[in-house]
Amino acid sequence: MSRLEKRDSAVATEEKPSSTALQHSDNSITPKASEVSKTSKANHRILFAVTAESGVSFLERQLSYLQEQGYEVFVMSDGAPSSQTLEGATHVKLTIEREISLSKDIVSLWNAIQFIRRIKPDIVNAGTPKAGLLVSIAAWLCRVPVRIYTCHGLRFETLKGWKRTLMVTTERLSAACAHKVIAVSPSLKDVLHRDRICALEKVEVLHNGSCKGVKAEPFILTDERQKQSEALRQSLGIAQDTPVIGFIGRLTKDKGVDILVEAFHLVKKVIPHAVLLLVGEKEQGDPISANTVETIENDDSIIHVGFQRELGVFYAAIDCLVLPSYREGFANVLIEAAVAGKPTIATRATGMMDSVIDGITGLLIEPGDTHELAERMIWLIKHPEECVRLGVNGHIRALRDFDPEDVVEAHAYFYHSLHKQRVSRGKGTAHHNEQASYTNSSREEGFH
Template sequence: MIRRPKVIHIVTAASSVGLMRGQLAYLREAGFDVYVISSPGEKLQIAKNREKVNVYAVPMEREISPLKDFVALWRLFLLMRRIKPVIVNVGTPKAGLLGGIAAYLARVPCRIYTLRGLRLETAKGFKKNVLYICEKVAVFCAHRVLPVSNSLCRQAVSLGLLDPKKAHVIGKGSSNGIDVSRFASMNEGALKHEKIRCQLGIPEDVPVIGFVGRLTKDKGIIELIKAYKVVKSAFPDVRLILIGRYEEGDPVPQNIREEIKSDKNIIQTGYVNDVAPYYRIMDCLAFPTHREGLGNVALEAAAAGVPVVGTLATGVVDAVIHGETGLLSPIGDVKALADNLIWVLKDENLRKRLGNAGRKYVEEHFQSEYIWQELKDFYLKVLVECGVAENNKEWGSLYNAAGEKYVKLQ
C-alpha cells in the first residue's frame, strides 16, 4: 500500500473551514491524506462528513489572548508531532501565527501560509504594531506564502512583510474559487427567491440593496448606513438587507445599531447558512469594506449576475473591475458610495451589463475546479522544492507528477 503524503490545513474558526469547501475532497482524491484543524464548531464536523477528511478541534481565540494562545500553540505542536505531515497550510491571522510557529518547531518539511487579509491595514497604535509583528513571524515561519489576491500581495510587499520571491498568487487570486453553478443556477430558481422575498416582506416592485458579511466597522457598515439614507431620499421604498452578525472585536457604534434597528426598511437576517438564493432578490450588492484579502462575496454576487457597488480597497479591486463588473469608490467616501448605488438602481441597462460581465469574469477566472487544480500543482512543486518528493519515491505517480509540475512551474 502506497503511503499518502499528509497535508494539514489550519484556520482559526470553524466557520472558516467553509472557505475550503470542495477543495479538501479534491486534494484527498488527488492522492493526499488531508487533515483539518480549527476551533470547535459545526462547520468542522460538516467538513469531516462531507469531504471525508480527518479533523481535529483546537480552541483558538481570534483576538489576542496570551495564555489561551500558548495553550493552542502547544496543542498544535503536539498534533503535528503525532500526525507528521509533509505540508502544513495555515490561514487566517491567529492560525497563521500559531500554526506557523507550531509547524516550524515541529520541523514540518513544507510550510505554507495562505495570506487571506491584513487586519493591520485598519488597526491603529499598539494593536497595529502587534499585528505587524505577528504577520512578520507567520511569514518567517513559512517556506512559501499564498496571498489570495494580487493587490494583497502588493500590499504585503509594500509594508515590508513579504519578500516577493516567497510569494505565489494562484491565477487572479482566491484560495478556493467560486462554485459558479451554485449561484448561476438560481436563474431557474425563481420560486425560491420569490419565497424569500415574501418571507422578508419585500414587495416585488421595490429596489433592494444587499450586504453580506460581518457587521463591523472594517466592513464599512457606518458608511453604508449613511449612504443608505441618501439613497432613501431618491428611492423612499428601497430595502437594505444585512446578512451577517455583529462582532465585538470591531464593534459598530451603538447609535448606528439603533438606526438599523429602528428603520423598518432595513432587514437583518442574522447569519445565513446558504446565502446563494438571497443574491437573486438583490438589485445590487453593497460592498463598502475598508480591507479584504479577496472580495469573495463580490465574486459570489457576480456569479449570480448581481452588480457590485464597492470600494477601492485591497482585495476588492481584484474581484470587481470598475465600470465593467461593478462600480468602485474611495474607501470611506459616503457621497460617492451613495451616488453609485443610486446610479445602479436607476439604470436597469447598467445593472444588466455589469451583472452579465461579472458572471463572465468569474466563470473565466475564479471557477473552483481551476483554483483546486492550481493549488494541487503548487503543492507538488513545493514537495520537490523541499526535497520531500525525492525522498519518498514510494508515492509513485504523485512523485512523477511533482517532477513534471516542477519543470512547468519553474
C-alpha cells in the same frame, strides 16, 4: 420583461470570450492542464491548521481532492467541524485562545509541536491569525520539509497604535517561518510586500485568487429561484418594481456598514421608495455605531433579516450588491453576486479591487466616501440597462475565473511543485525551472 428574462436576453446576445481570451491575472499562477496529473498518488502527509472550526470551510473540496491524489490529510482546529466539512480528513483538536494569552498560547504551541512530531507531515499549511502564527512556529521548530502560511486578510490595515504594531509583528513572524506565503488575492500580495511582511518573491497568488473559488449552483439565477425571490419580496413587503440595494455579510465597522446606512439616506432623498436589505448578524468584536443600530431598527426602508444559510434567493431578490469594506482578503460575496448576475459596488481596498473590474463587472469607490457611494447607488438604480451589462459581464467572469475545481487543482499542483522544489534543492537541482509550468495573462479581455 422580468429581471431574469432581461439577464437571459443579454447573455444570449453577449459575445462571450473566446478560448484564447479566457485568461488569468498577471499576478497569479495556474497549472497547465498537462501538469495537473503530476499530483496524482503523491503519498505525502499534509496538515492544515486554522484557528476555529469555521475556518475549515476555507478548505472546501481541497481536502477531498488531495486525498484523491494520494495525500493523507490532517486538519487542526479548535472545535470539531462536521464530518461533511472534513471531507474524510482526520481532525485534530488544538485548543487556541482567540485573544492574547501568553501562558495558554505557549501550551497551544507545545501541543502543536507534539502532534507535528508524532505524524511527521511533509507539508504544513497554516492560516488565520492565531493558528497561522502558532502552527507556523511549531512547523519551523520541527523543520517540516514544506511550510506554507496562507494569508486570508490583514487585520492591521484598520488598526492603529500598539495593536497595529503587534499584528504586523505576528504577520511577519508567521511569514518568516514559512517557505512560501499564499495570498488569496493579488492586492493582498501587494500589501504583504508594501508593508514589509515578507519579500515579494515569497508570495504566491494561486489561480486568480480566492481560497476555494465560488460554486455556481447555489447562486445562479434560475426560474425557480426567481419565483422564490418574488415570494421573498412579497413576504418582506417589498413590491416587485421597488429597487432593492443588498448587503450580505457580517454587520461590522470594517465592512463599512456605518457609511452604507448613511449613504442610503442620501439615496432616499432622490429615490424615496428604495429599500436597503441587510443580510447578516451584528458582531461585538467590531461593532457598528449605536446610531447605525438605531437607524436600522427604526427605519422602515431598511430591512434586516439576520444570518441566512441559503443566500441564493436573497441575491435573486436584490438589484445590486454593495460591499463598502475597508479591507478584505478576497471578497467572495462579490463573486457570488456576480454568479447571480447582479452588479456590485465595492471599494478600492485590499481584496476588494480583485473581485470587481471597475466599469466592467461593477463599480469601485474610495473607501469611506459616503457621497461617492450614494452617487453610485443612485446611478445604478437609474440605469437598469447598465445593471444588466455589468451583471452579465460579472456572471461570465465569475464562472470563468473562479471555478472551484480550477482553484483546488492550482492548490494541489502548488503543494506538489513546492515539495518537489524543496526535495530537489537538497540534491542541487535548480528549482526555478518549475515556474515554467505556470501561466500568466490578462483577465479583462472578452468584456464589453
